[in-house]
Amino acid sequence: MVPATMKPAPFHYHAPRTVAEAVTLLAQVAPEDGRVLAGGQSLVPTMAFRLARPRHLVDINGIDELKRLVVEDGRLCIGAGVRHAAFHRPVVPGPLGQLLSEVVRHIAHHPIRTRGTFCGSIAHADPASEWCAVAAALDAEMVAISTRGTRVIPAVDFFQGIMTTALADDELLAEVRLPTLRAGVRVGFAEFNRRAGDFAVAMAVAIYGVQDGVIAESRLAVGGAEASPRRIDAAEYALRGGAPTRNTFELAAELVARALDPLEDNQNTAGYRRDVARAMVRRALEQAEQKAGA
Amino acid sequence: MTDKLDIILNLNGRDHSIRVEPRKTLVDAIREDCGLTGTHIGCEHGVCGACTVILDGETVRSCLMFAVQAQGKTIRTVEGLADGKTLHPLQRAFMAHHGLQCGFCTPGFLMLAANTLEQHPDIDDEELREVLSSNLCRCTGYQNVVKAVRAAADEMRNPAKNPAN
């Protein structure tokens, strides 16, 4: 029978104050479906629907050392306690801070961004997560800690399918690192969704540098269209050496459309998703160019 | 199955000592254990915003937090908006501009708008619409909600216009 109300199943609550305590707890409770509770903005809804019934929750909100958001060795280090809302204003000068502050506005709504965390999005790995697309585009490094030690997982190995990652059950995603981008690099982001704040049908992240009038380096990633976000090599390759103009962008967008194996659901056919992705790639590339000219 | 925990919730400046299971959401604790039923429950999965409250100065969906997580924080609900018998400018504006019909979504919109205007008294229309898109209303069609918040914003910046003064 369908329950009359949506209430999470019972669980044991743990509130560690340090990373060491948290991973010790995780090692104990992970075998009994113990999980990390970060912002709760994805986990609590799934618990309300009883799609998830964790027996233990390890709440990491009280761990101060996870709140760090700093640049070290040319990389922005985003601790597991950093919430989406931290990115409303650029967190670093230059193109990376600008990109993150534009992308964050597409994630859910303000009262969800005050709780949800960057690392929670990465760990949750929804195919339509904006942060996952950014992480794929920038080859982010994920720092996972357990009682067995610390390992650094590159984005290409981290995302393994719909809500599936390389994290083991007892691992805490302590931090995600993004390379900062040098001044002058152009960044663009575009996504399409049916209502403001909804999960996107498809999105594109475009990052490129221009030298002597042609594109010298490029990163182009698509999210929402497939099970995991990824860079599209063929399109990145086609961009390099081309002038940053509509023809070049359209060619890249077409190559993306051909490379994709889009997800289908009851609202979106694969063909429709491919069309939307093509349009988002073109828009992201154009947007980057317009901002550079502005 | 899990033991109940003794916690204190600070709501609108008053402490409430309650005993809850860890799985109890903040909104259920506010309504059932603290007896403040002004905060409404719509979807219980973060989509509608009816349960919006202000926690340590930021709006949150109180259906997506557990009550135990709100210990030691200050929580403001719709009951705390009015100053005694004097309604908050937003409450008056919602009445004057028909920002509500059935009223189910209203407490959530009021808390969302109150926090927004406190943080950004000079918010422009585009930003305001963007923030208000956080919450759902099945009755008003939103236009009068936008009008009401805009009117309250103007009044709060320029209190001389307040007819109650």
Ligand SMILES: Cc1cc2nc3c(=O)[nH]c(=O)nc-3n(C[C@H](O)[C@H](O)[C@H](O)COP(=O)(O)OP(=O)(O)OC[C@H]3O[C@@H](n4cnc5c(N)ncnc54)[C@H](O)[C@@H]3O)c2cc1C
């Ligand atoms: C109405 C609504 C709309 C939304 N729209 C969007 C959207 O458009 N785009 C988008 O990207 N997201 C959206 N979200 C989801 C939101 O961004 C979440 O904040 C995010 O997906 C998860 O982050 P969290 O911190 O809330 O994690 P939680 O919900 O706490 O956790 C999610 C999962 O990740 C695990 N986890 C979390 N942190 C860690 C960690 N540090 N180490 C190991 N495991 C961890 C948890 O155990 C859990 O399984 C929406 C949510 C709602 C309610």
Ligand code: FES
């Ligand atoms: S009841 Fe909390 S968002 Fe709908």
Ligand code: FES
């Ligand atoms: S007034 Fe009825 S839902 Fe908004």
